[in-house]
Amino acid sequence: xxxxxxxxxxxxxxxxxxxxxxxxxxxxxxxxxxxxxxxxxxxxxxxxxxxxxxxxxxxxxxxxxxxxxxxxxxxxxxxxxxxxxxxxxxxxxxxxxxxxxxxxxxxxxxxxxxxxxxxxxxxxxxxxxxxxxxxxxxxxxxxxxxxxxxxxxxxxxxxxxxxxxxxxxx
Numbered sequence: 450x451x452x453x454x455x456x457x458x459x460x461x462x463x464x465x466x467x468x469x470x471x472x473x474x475x476x477x478x479x480x481x482x483x484x485x486x487x488x489x490x491x492x493x494x495x496x497x498x499x500x501x502x503x504x505x506x507x508x509x510x511x512x513x514x515x516x517x518x519x520x521x522x523x524x525x526x527x528x529x530x531x532x533x534x535x536x537x538x539x540x541x542x543x544x545x546x547x548x549x550x551x552x553x554x555x556x557x558x559x560x561x562x563x564x565x566x567x568x569x570x571x572x573x574x575x576x577x578x579x580x581x582x583x584x585x586x587x588x589x590x591x592x593x594x595x596x597x598x599x600x601x602x603x604x605x606x607x608x609x610x611x612x613x614x615x616x617x618x619x
Contacts, residue, residue, distance in 0.1 A: 472556050472596060474548060475510040479603055482506070483614030485519075504537070508560070508616055514543035515562040537564045551593060558594040559608070563587050 485502040506517040517537040538544040544562050551557040564587065591609040594616070596602075603616040 470556060471550075472600070474550075475508075475558065475594065475596070475600070475603070477511065477618055478507060478509045479616035479618050480505070480507045481603075481605065481614055481616035483605060483607075483612050485612060504614075506537075506614075506616065507619070508546060509543070510546075510548060512543075513546045513548070515546040516543050517564075519564075537562070548594075554593065554595075556596065558596075559591065560594055561589055561591045561609075563589050 483504045483506065485504060502519060502521045504517055504519050506515060508515050515537065518534055519537065520534040544564075547561045549559050551559050589609060590607070593606040593608055595604040595606065597604060601618050605614045605616055607613055
């Protein structure tokens with residue numbers, strides 16, 4: 450009898466541990482930052498700035514929009530000053546955000562939006578200028594949103610880019 454009870458208990462224990470709840474889709478908004486460590490962006494040569502970059506984002510899940518600003522830092526003279534910045538959609542009006550359930554990782558979501566990116570030859574022309582009209586490339590950013598802290602924070606794992614960051618509810 451003890452073996453039967455132990456066997457039944459073991460089966461239900463594995464079921465409880467293996468079952469991942471299906472979370473509701475994210476609601477509200479979150480904001481966060483993604484540090485960019487792409488060697489192609491931070492390459493040191495006469496045609497490129499030398500420094501770092503980051504992407505500040507706001508994801509509005511209810512309106513299915515993404516907002517963001519990419520900020521570049523020039524470290525050519527070793528003083529880390531802001532070099533250029535522009536909106537991910539060039540006019541700050543928001544870009545279409547798509548969220549779907551992640552089939553590979555339960556209790557997570559896949560998001561995507563399009564980033565309008567200036568051509569490398571145009572980057573120096575962005576210094577002190579408004580970003581409108583400088584777009585020359587579009588990239589689709591796909592990422593995994595991993596909810597943590599009861600859904601108050603999302604860890605962002607890049608799927609179409611080798612970057613990661615976070616997004617906290619606002």
